[in-house]
Amino acid sequence: MTTRGWEHFEHGADIGVRGFGPTLEASFEEAATALAAVVADPAAVRPLTSVAIACEAPALDILLVDFLNAIIYEMATSGLLFGAFHVTIDGTRLRAEAKGEPFDAGRHEAAVEVKGATMTALKVERLADGRWCAQCVVDV
Amino acid sequence: MPERRLNRIGEDEWEIAREGAMRVPARIFASADLIAGLDDKVLEQAANVAMLPGIVEASYAMPDAHWGYGFPIGGVAAFDPEEGGVISAGGVGFDISCGVRTLLTGIGADAITAQRERLADALFQRIPAGVGSHGEISLTPKDMDAMLRGGAAWAVGRGWGEADDLTRTEDYGCVAGACPEFISAKAKERQKGEMGTLGSGNHYLEVQRVAAIFDEDAARVYGLTTDDAVVSIHCGSRGLGHQIGTEALREMALTAASHGIALPDRELACAPIASETGQRYLGAMRAAINCALANRQILTHLARSVFAAILPRAQLKLLYDVSHNTCKEETHTVAGRPRTLYVHRKGATRALGPGHPALPPELRAVGQPVLIGGTMGTSSWILRGTAEGMTRAFGSACHGAGRSLSRHAARQRWQGRAVIDSLAERGIIVRSRSAKGVAEEAPGAYKDVDAVVDAAHRARLATKVARLEPLICIKG
Numbered sequence: 001m002t003t004r005g006w007e008h009f010e011h012g013a014d015i016g017v018r019g020f021g022p023t024l025e026a027s028f029e030e031a032a033t034a035l036a037a038v039v040a041d042p043a044a045v046r047p048l049t050s051v052a053i054a055c056e057a058p059a060l061d062i063l064l065v066d067f068l069n070a071i072i073y074e075m076a077t078s079g080l081l082f083g084a085f086h087v088t089i090d091g092t093r094l095r096a097e098a099k100g101e102p103f104d105a106g107r108h109e110a111a112v113e114v115k116g117a118t119m120t121a122l123k124v125e126r127l128a129d130g131r132w133c134a135q136c137v138v139d140v
Numbered sequence: 141m142p143e144r145r146l147n148r149i150g151e152d153e154w155e156i157a158r159e160g161a162m163r164v165p166a167r168i169f170a171s172a173d174l175i176a177g178l179d180d181k182v183l184e185q186a187a188n189v190a191m192l193p194g195i196v197e198a199s200y201a202m203p204d205a206h207w208g209y210g211f212p213i214g215g216v217a218a219f220d221p222e223e224g225g226v227i228s229a230g231g232v233g234f235d236i237s238c239g240v241r242t243l244l245t246g247i248g249a250d251a252i253t254a255q256r257e258r259l260a261d262a263l264f265q266r267i268p269a270g271v272g273s274h275g276e277i278s279l280t281p282k283d284m285d286a287m288l289r290g291g292a293a294w295a296v297g298r299g300w301g302e303a304d305d306l307t308r309t310e311d312y313g314c315v316a317g318a319c320p321e322f323i324s325a326k327a328k329e330r331q332k333g334e335m336g337t338l339g340s341g342n343h344y345l346e347v348q349r350v351a352a353i354f355d356e357d358a359a360r361v362y363g364l365t366t367d368d369a370v371v372s373i374h375c376g377s378r379g380l381g382h383q384i385g386t387e388a389l390r391e392m393a394l395t396a397a398s399h400g401i402a403l404p405d406r407e408l409a410c411a412p413i414a415s416e417t418g419q420r421y422l423g424a425m426r427a428a429i430n431c432a433l434a435n436r437q438i439l440t441h442l443a444r445s446v447f448a449a450i451l452p453r454a455q456l457k458l459l460y461d462v463s464h465n466t467c468k469e470e471t472h473t474v475a476g477r478p479r480t481l482y483v484h485r486k487g488a489t490r491a492l493g494p495g496h497p498a499l500p501p502e503l504r505a506v507g508q509p510v511l512i513g514g515t516m517g518t519s520s521w522i523l524r525g526t527a528e529g530m531t532r533a534f535g536s537a538c539h540g541a542g543r544s545l546s547r548h549a550a551r552q553r554w555q556g557r558a559v560i561d562s563l564a565e566r567g568i569i570v571r572s573r574s575a576k577g578v579a580e581e582a583p584g585a586y587k588d589v590d591a592v593v594d595a596a597h598r599a600r601l602a603t604k605v606a607r608l609e610p611l612i613c614i615k616g
Contacts, residue, residue, distance in 0.1 A: 008548050009548075010546045010548055010549065011207070011546060012179065012181070012206050012207035012208070012213075012543060012546060013206055013207070013208070013213060013543045013546070013547075014209075014546075014547070015546070015547055015548055039271060040271075058394065062390070062393075062394070065390065066390070069386050072382075072386075073326060073330065073383070076330050076379050076382075077329055077330055077332075077379075079272055103271065103272040105272070105573060109574060109575065109576055110270065110271035110272060110340075110573075110574055110576075110577075111271070111340075111551075111574050111576035111577045111580060112271065112340045112341050112547070112574075112576075112577055112580060113271050113339060113340045113341065115234040115235060115382035115385070115386075116234045116382050116383075116385055116386040116389075117386070118209040118234075118389070118407065119209070119389070119393060119406045119407050119409075120209040120210075120407050122406075137209065139209070139233075139234045139235075139382075140340075140341050140547065
């Protein structure tokens with residue numbers, strides 16, 4: 001069994017992002033990687049620079065939406081692509097480091113911008129096998 | 141949703157009768173074929189919208205409806221503030237005032253043919269498109285607020301357009317009641333480098349040929365002649381609108397219960413129009429509409445500069461500019477009584493009928509041009525608003541083809557390069573910075589736009605004037 005990973009899931013006009021892992025933090029990190037992969041292949045993004053992200057929300061699922069929206073905001077305003085994330089969560093407070101590099105049309109093929117993370121198919125939960133799963137649909 | 145709940149009440153009109161928590165019925169305009177291909181989620185979402193406070197008449201879905209978040213895309217709903225009506229960020233959408241404008245060129249498509257590659261390259265070079273693209277315009281905070289209040293009128297005042305452009309734009313290029321002070325610093329920051337950019341996804345600038353005319357009288361008034369070239373631009377309010385939508389959705393989802401609103405789906409997040417949350421969103425959303433109008437106006441200016449250099453005979457004159465994702469305060473007669481309603485159109489086009497006072501005098505007799513965007517390989521359409529449409533769905537029509545396949549599925553099925561090559565064989569030039577983006581937008585990933593338009597035409601939401609075929613597509 002894969003202990004951690006990410007995937008995209010179908011949703012009409014948009015795309016669902018899903019991360020799973022042995023811890024809550026790992027599932028958030030993987031969901032963020034799935035989000036980054038909507039824009040460009042995260043494996044092709046070098047961790048040359050990092051951005052600090054902090055959010056706080058009334059519930060874990062809203063925290064996921066806030067976290068993904070913070071990443072979308074950073075991508076939009078800094079011109080960075082991200083490929084790796086490190087997350088710590090204390091209650092419903094999150095701190096994260098997003099690693100990546102500036103978008104370079106010569107090196108990266110970007111498919112589409114992400115407009116925002118939504119509450120559609122939003123779930124942060126512990127699966128029967130003990131792993132955490134974090135997912136929602138993002139609007140592109 | 142079980143199909144038995146769907147009653148056919150007209151050739152192209154279906155109804156989910158009011159039941160349970162629904163305050164009004166839900167009505168879907170579509171042919172039997174479109175209904176057969178409709179995701180059940182659309183029906184569920186249309187029925188959910190019918191449960192919101194203050195909804196008037198019905199919750200509507202246009203023929204291109206597909207599964208959205210909260211409201212279906214292609215959803216229309218009007219709310220009365222005097223009956224506790226609500227405003228919903230999910231009912232407007234993230235890309236506030238995403239829309240289409242079509243420009244006449246005054247030259248034949250044959251005049252384009254000889255210069256086609258050159259024109260495509262020059263447009264591609266001049267129009268910032270795709271992920272990470274930035275415009276040449278950077279706004280100071282003061283300019284940003286002026287743009288948010290002034291819309292396309294602000295852009296024309298800065299030299300990016302002509303006064304006549306404004307009479308051919310919804311709301312004459314500027315929506316009243318915009319409140320830049322209700323927009324977060326983050327939303328403004330996100331917009332700083334994005335004025336005059338197309339964006340990505342389904343956004344485009346196309347050079348098109350008028351392939352067929354269906355309504356000679358309206359075509360004459362609109363200035364459309366068979367085989368003429370036109371230019372259409374599809375884009376919205378860029379990062380500013382996305383950030384306003386993101387923030388409002390969160391706030392409305394978290395505060396709905398405090399306003400006594402029970403949401404059947406959290407994505408239907410809304411606030412009473414009369415509440416502070418509702419008023420703040422309205423002010424910000426209207427400013428985002430102005431941002432989209434200004435953005436399309438700047439792109440028009442860029443397109444004009446390219447044509448002036450390559451095809452100086454062309455005179456790009458705005459036919460009309462319509463917005464798809466909005467909530468507008470409008471007066472509609474319901475049961476013989478004029479009422480002020482807040483009409484949400486999410487992935488739906490306003491379609492005012494003949495005689496409507498909001499139309500410029502020269503268009504008033506025929507009704508509003510309704511611009512329907514297709515895909516890079518299929519037709520786009522120009523329709524006209526009808527008197528019947530005003531009473532059937534608050535003066536609304538479809539907005540495009542509507543997706544039938546997800547982006548994920550499209551990327552698995554098509555290769556961008558192959559899509560571009562096959563379109564080139566059909567004489568359609570596509571320029572894009574992203575092969576992946578082209579694959580996601582492959583024409584086969586959309587419903588048949590002609591079938592969508594046929595249904596809107598037969599339901600008389602808006603009737604056919606002209607069909608356009610793509611010649612050049614600058615893909616966002």
